[in-house]
Amino acid sequence: MNAQDRNISPNPPAIRQLDEIAVNRIAAGEVVERPASAVKELIENALDAGATRIELAIKDGGKTLIRVTDDGHGMSEADLPMALARHATSKIDGTDLLNIHTFGFRGEALPSLGAVGRLSITSRAQGADAAMTIAANGGKINPPRPAALAGGTVVELRDLFYATPARLKFLRTDRAETGAINDVVKRLAMAEPYVGFTIRDLSGSDAGRVTFRADRQTGDLFDAMGARLRQILGAEFADNALPIDAERDGISLTGFAALPTYSRGAATAQYLFVNGRPVRDKLLVGALRGAYSDFLSRDRHPAVALFVECDPTRVDVNVHPAKAEVRFRDPGVARGLIVSALKHALAEAGHRASSTVADATLGAFRTETQTPRSYQMDLPSQRALRSAYTMQAPPAGGLAEAQAPFAETPFAPTSARVEQVEEIAATDTPLGAARAQIHENYIIAQTADGLVVVDQHAAHERLVYEKLKRQMAENGVPTQALLIPEIVDLSEGDAALLLDHMDGMAAFGLVIEPFGKGAIAVRETPAILGVINAQALLRDILDEIADLGDSQALTDRIEAVLSRVACHGSIRSGRRMQADEMNALLREMEATPHSGQCNHGRPTYVELKLADIERLFGRT
Numbered sequence: 001m002n003a004q005d006r007n008i009s010p011n012p013p014a015i016r017q018l019d020e021i022a023v024n025r026i027a028a029g030e031v032v033e034r035p036a037s038a039v040k041e042l043i044e045n046a047l048d049a050g051a052t053r054i055e056l057a058i059k060d061g062g063k064t065l066i067r068v069t070d071d072g073h074g075m076s077e078a079d080l081p082m083a084l085a086r087h088a089t090s091k092i093d094g095t096d097l098l099n100i101h102t103f104g105f106r107g108e109a110l111p112s113l114g115a116v117g118r119l120s121i122t123s124r125a126q127g128a129d130a131a132m133t134i135a136a137n138g139g140k141i142n143p144p145r146p147a148a149l150a151g152g153t154v155v156e157l158r159d160l161f162y163a164t165p166a167r168l169k170f171l172r173t174d175r176a177e178t179g180a181i182n183d184v185v186k187r188l189a190m191a192e193p194y195v196g197f198t199i200r201d202l203s204g205s206d207a208g209r210v211t212f213r214a215d216r217q218t219g220d221l222f223d224a225m226g227a228r229l230r231q232i233l234g235a236e237f238a239d240n241a242l243p244i245d246a247e248r249d250g251i252s253l254t255g256f257a258a259l260p261t262y263s264r265g266a267a268t269a270q271y272l273f274v275n276g277r278p279v280r281d282k283l284l285v286g287a288l289r290g291a292y293s294d295f296l297s298r299d300r301h302p303a304v305a306l307f308v309e310c311d312p313t314r315v316d317v318n319v320h321p322a323k324a325e326v327r328f329r330d331p332g333v334a335r336g337l338i339v340s341a342l343k344h345a346l347a348e349a350g351h352r353a354s355s356t357v358a359d360a361t362l363g364a365f366r367t368e369t370q371t372p373r374s375y376q377m378d379l380p381s382q383r384a385l386r387s388a389y390t391m392q393a394p395p396a397g398g399l400a401e402a403q404a405p406f407a408e409t410p411f412a413p414t415s416a417r418v419e420q421v422e423e424i425a426a427t428d429t430p431l432g433a434a435r436a437q438i439h440e441n442y443i444i445a446q447t448a449d450g451l452v453v454v455d456q457h458a459a460h461e462r463l464v465y466e467k468l469k470r471q472m473a474e475n476g477v478p479t480q481a482l483l484i485p486e487i488v489d490l491s492e493g494d495a496a497l498l499l500d501h502m503d504g505m506a507a508f509g510l511v512i513e514p515f516g517k518g519a520i521a522v523r524e525t526p527a528i529l530g531v532i533n534a535q536a537l538l539r540d541i542l543d544e545i546a547d548l549g550d551s552q553a554l555t556d557r558i559e560a561v562l563s564r565v566a567c568h569g570s571i572r573s574g575r576r577m578q579a580d581e582m583n584a585l586l587r588e589m590e591a592t593p594h595s596g597q598c599n600h601g602r603p604t605y606v607e608l609k610l611a612d613i614e615r616l617f618g619r620t
Contacts, residue, residue, distance in 0.1 A: 032112055034171060035062025035160055036180035041109035042155050043188055046070035049153065052195055052216060056185060059202040061177030063160055063168070071152040075123040080134040080144045083121060086111045110155075115139040116167070117160040123153040138163035174203070182212060186232050187278040190271055190305055193217040193228035222254065229256060229305050233269070237262070237303060242349055244306065246341035249333050250314065253341050255306035259349060260295035261596060261603045262303060269303035274315060274326050276307070281325050284308070286544075287335040290552045291342035294559060295594060296601040304342075308334065347593040351431070351605075430590055431605070434582035441573040443582045450609040456582075457573045458598035459589055465566035465599050466592050469559070477509035477558065479524040486522040486534045487515055494542055495520055501545060508554050510537075526554075528561050563599040 032038050039056060046054050049072025059065035075083060086108065113119050114136030124131035131149035135142045161167040171177060182199065189197040196216035202208035214231050217224035222243070230238040241256035258269075272284045284306075292302045316327040328334045431454070432447035443454040490498070495518050498505075502512050509526030522534040537553065544551035571577070577585075589595040589604070598604050 032109075032116065032160075034180060035066060035177050036184045038062065038066055038109075038113055038117075038157055038160060039068070039181050040184045040188070041113070042066070042068040042157070043185065045109065045155075046072055046153070047188070047192060047195065049073050051152070054195060055198045055200065056181075057200045057202055057208065058178065058181060061171075061174035061203075062181055063171060063174070063177065064158065065202065066157040066160065067154065069152065069154045074125040074128070074131075074151060074153050075121075076125040076128060077132045077144050079125075080121060080123065080132055081141070083110050084114050084119075084134065084136050084141050111136075113157055113160075114141065116163045118158040118162065120156045121153065122147045122149050122156075124149045124151050126151070178211075184278075185212060186214075187271060187273075189214045190225075190228060190232060191273050191276045191278060191307070193221070193224040225254070225307075226256065233303075233305065237269075241303075241305075242345040244341055244345055246337060246344070248337045248340075249330070251308065251310040251330075251334055251337055253306060253308055253337050255304065257306065257342050257345060258303040259352065259596070260292060260302070260346070260594075260601050263296055263300040263601060264303055265300065267301040270301065271305040273307045274317070275309055275312060277317060277326075279324055279326055283328065283331055283335060284338065287338035288342070290335070291339045291346075293552055293556055295346065295597055300601050306338070308338075310334075349596070350593055351589050351595040429586065431586040434579055434586060437577055437582060440576055443577070443585070445582075445586055447607070449611075450607060450613065452586075452605050452607050454586065454589070454605040455598075455603075456571050456575075456577065456585065458602060459585060459595060459604040460570040461566050462595050462598050462604060463585075463588055463592050464570050465563055466594060468562045468566060472558075472562070477507070478527040479509040479511065480527040481524050482522065485515075488520045488522065488535045488538050490518055490520060490538075490542070492518045494518075497545055498538060498542055501541075501551065505541070505554060508558060510554055512538075526558055528558060566599065 032041070035058070039058075039062065043054060043056065046068055049070060051070035051072035053071045055069045057065065057067040057069075110119070110121070115138065118135070118137045120133060120135040122131055122133040131147045132144045133147035134144045161171075178201065185197055185199055189195070194217060197212070197214045198210060199212040200208040201211050214228060217227050222245070226238065226243075229241075237258060238256070240262040241258045244253055244255050244257055246253045255273075267285070270285065270288060272279055272281065272288075274281070274284075288302055288304060296302065310328075314329045316329075430447070431452050432445040434443055434445045435451075436444040437456075438444060441456055443452075443456055445452040445454065495514065498512065498520060499514060505512065509524065509528075510522070511524035512520050512522050515521035520538065522538070525532055525534065537557070540553040541551040544553050571585075596604060
């Protein structure tokens with residue numbers, strides 16, 4: 001090596017203590033990654049102060065100005081200098097770092113912001129004679145002085161990262177930073193429905209414009225949560241979401257989960273909270289994937305807003321600098337609760353499908369009406385009009401002879417077939433009574449207040465699939481014993497991890513047992529999978545267990561085979577169905593859970609209300 005190794009030096013540098021400013025700037029790099037991080041810390045402080053109304057003002061995506069105003073209990077003159085000191089907090093006493101009931105607890109946010117920007121805090125404690133303000137510029141703290149403020153606290157951060165200009169180069173455009181700030185505020189607003197939130201963008205003018213507003217909710221917590229989610233996520237999500245309310249072993253789960261047919265192409269509509277704290281935790285995301293694995297393809301993602309509540313001592317929130325990840329003491333309980341609660345809610349939904357499917361269908365029917373404009377140069381002459389619109393005199397043979405050529409004109413064979421069916425009251429059943437079959441694949445049924453179009457192949461595929469799963473659950477998974485057990489060599493830790501889950505795998509037909517040091521013997525495999533690569537399957541299961549604490553790999557493979565069997569065993573497109581067959585299919589759909597979507601997450605039927613149909617024709 002030409003260059004000297006930097007870890008080997010004849011005169012190693014002496015260890016020295018970093019000064020307070022350097023320490024704060026290093027901490028700021030972990031706590032405050034971008035303006036949205038600063039907004040998150042300041043709003044969480046306002047919530048911890050008991051605020052019921054929070055207003056955020058930003059400028060240039062938060063790079064120039066971030067101002068948070070709240071009506072919380074405020075701080076006294078003695079508290080202000082302590083608020084800018086590192087690891088000084090009123091939220092914990094340091095004796096129990098697992099029993100945390102507040103958003104903040106480290107005492108790092110404010111000193112970090114004061115180290116990299118121009119920070120000022122103006123506050124008036126309840127019962128205080130006057131308000132006080134304190135400022136910190138690039139780590140230098142000025143003494144408190146009197147100020148004018150009726151109550152609460154105003155925290156103003158200007159010129160973020162001016163003291164560390166290299167960090168500014170890593171920030172994105174103003175639009176992107178503003179979007180990140182909006183996302184942070186919306187997530188906090190979802191978790192706090194009894195607090196009003198406002199975002200004002202001052203980039204255009206001093207008065208600015210309100211870009212987000214969520215009024216304070218009242219009433220029952222579940223109703224307030226639903227109303228807040230409707231405010232933020234929109235009416236479409238609220239109309240297509242299922243309420244979730246479950247509890248297991250001291251962990252409760254509430255919120256709303258959307259129907260599988262209301263899915264997204266990315267995981268951007270997944271909002272997860274633990275004790276009111278917004279998180280992006282791989283355990284919870286994995287539980288979501290497991291709950292919807294039977295209804296969505298790999299490229300689709302569910303939309304949910306779920307709130308996990310448990311005793312603070314059962315979850316560690318101090319495992320990530322931004323507190324975006326958590327660690328449960330009993331991860332299996334938390335994951336199992338989410339999977340079972342969501343599966344139960346989806347089963348309770350029965351044959352229900354997303355209303356957005358009907359909206360998209362109506363949108364496809366609508367035509368853009370345009371009033372034709374006539375110009376003088378385009379107007380035909382009166383003679384041309386007469387020649388175009390004057391009916392020719394009928395021939396001598398009369399009107400019948402004139403119509404004869406049209407009667408002989410061959411028509412294309414129709415692909416629509418109307419059955420003479422025994423009358424069924426459409427009001428008696430949700431999916432109505434079958435009236436016709438078109439293109440040998442779509443059933444038209446009349447309901448009490450509209451019509452239903454059913455994809456016969458997709459619907460029957462789901463019905464057969466659910467029947468196969470039900471039979472497997474009742475009778476177990478048939479296994480095939482290997483004549484010569486397959487030996488899989490693993491590390492001792494991986495082998496022990498798999499053996500801890502051997503009972504669960506045996507329930508799905510995969511029987512394993514220890515075979516010496518760090519080896520697993522595969523004795524039996526699920527018969528439905530045929531010949532498999534046991535080593536590859538075990539490693540896939542092992543990866544999921546190591547990553548999520550549980551595995552869906554074996555279940556997914558079995559259900560994928562059942563899905564293929566259901567696809568090949570269902571009514572094919574192109575088959576003409578009799579009236580009694582069509583009505584039997586509709587009745588079975590009504591009685592079967594998840595029949596609103598096929599095995600790939602697509603809708604099996606579209607319902608159009610009569611009022612919408614009449615609106616298409618201008619009858620209302």
